[in-house]
Amino acid sequence: MAETMTNGPSQTYVGTRTIRPDGVDKVTGRARFGADFNLPGQLIGRVLRSPHPHARIVSIDTSKAEALPGVKAVVTRDDFADQSSEFIPAGEMDDFNWVVSHMSMDSAPY
Numbered sequence: 001m002a003e004t005m006t007n008g009p010s011q012t013y014v015g016t017r018t019i020r021p022d023g024v025d026k027v028t029g030r031a032r033f034g035a036d037f038n039l040p041g042q043l044i045g046r047v048l049r050s051p052h053p054h055a056r057i058v059s060i061d062t063s064k065a066e067a068l069p070g071v072k073a074v075v076t077r078d079d080f081a082d083q084s085s086e087f088i089p090a091g092e093m094d095d096f097n098w099v100v101s102h103m104s105m106d107s108a109p110y
Contacts (some may be wrong), residue, residue: 043072 025031048065050057062074 022031058072060076062076065071
């Protein structure tokens with residue numbers, strides 16, 4: 001059994017239950033998460049994916065989406081500058097390029 005020494009008596013962690021002070025709230029649905037909050041002026045994003053996996057994208061008509069009441073912006077791949085296939089370091093995301101991975105230029109990735 002693994003033990004850890006601190007300034008006080010030894011504490012055993014392996015094989016013991018973790019104390020979860022918020023466990024009851026989570027399993028009963030009383031806990032509140034970031035998605036549970038609605039603030040004044042809050043914007044909500046939606047994603048529309050292609051229903052056809054690996055299909056070649058010829059064009060995207062965003063006019064219906066732009067005409068919906070309350071729509072502030074419609075974003076497509078054309079709104080991003082072309083980036084090389086190399087990953088661009090960005091803090092913790094240094095091995096992931098969201099635009100290249102998710103905003104396909106000419107085909108539906110999924």
